[in-house]
Amino acid sequence: MLRIGLTGSIGMGKSTMAKLFAELGLPVNDADAVVHDLYSGEAALLVEAAFPGTVKDGVVDRQELGRQLSATPGGFKRLEEIVHPLVRKRESEFIAREREKGSVMVLLDIPLLFETGAEKRVDVIVVVTCDPQIQRSRVLARPNMTEEKFNAILARQTPDAEKRKRADYVIDTSFSIEAARERVAETVSDIKRRLANGEFEHA
Structure with a gap:
């Protein structure tokens, strides 16, 4: 089974592109959605233990967590040590389920693919990009986002x-959604062609 890794910096449109891949029938494992689920489940108590006061009504308050992270040296590393193993476990379970179903390929939506060494776990890498000014305006339009937060994330x-x-493939979202949809379709078509030709070692 071929594993496609999808990544891209903040504001590039990665989540929207993941939906376009899903529209073409690819099973998608969304790491952001997994984290959201973990924050209201098995990660909540662990996060509260490391960052007291961040869990309210059994759910991690992202605003408060973000505030504590920006004020705590090494906070991001500590959070990653809690969350990343749980995300990996969910990803492995997703892959096992899809393999059992006989899926030919899956899309792993991994925001920090290069930063966490996840490129070793995928066969193909798709990077979502856009013009830096478009990225900036998209991100700064988000609620509670500031220049300082944006720069810290970058x-x-x-x-x-x-x-x-x-990257093996690049999708530029600077233009219309139709142009991006076309590029996603071209990407999937080319990956299928290469897969049929036996070009991927680990698939």
Whole structure:
């Protein structure tokens, strides 16, 4: 079974592109959705133990967590040590289920693919990109987002140019959704062609 890794920096449109891949029939494992689920489930108590006062009514308050993380040296590393193993476990369970169903390929939506070494777990890498000014305006339009937060997030992410260099496929979302949909379809079609030709070692 071929594992396609989808990634992209904040504001590039990765989540929207994951939906377009799903529309073409690819099973998608969304790491962001998994984290959201974990924050109201098995990760909540662990996060509260590491960052007291961040859990309200059994659910991690992302605003409060973000506030504590920005004030705590090494906070992000501690959070990653809690969350990443749980996310990996869910990803492994997803892959096992899809393999059992006989799926030919799956899409793993992994925001920190390069940052966490997840490129070793996939056969193909698709990077979502866009013009930096478009990225900036998208991100700053989000609720509670500031220039400072945006810059702090970018500082923790692999630069976009580096991601594009390491990609097998690049999808630019600077243009219309129709143009992006077309590029996603072309990408899937080419991956299927290469898969049929036996070009992927681990599939």
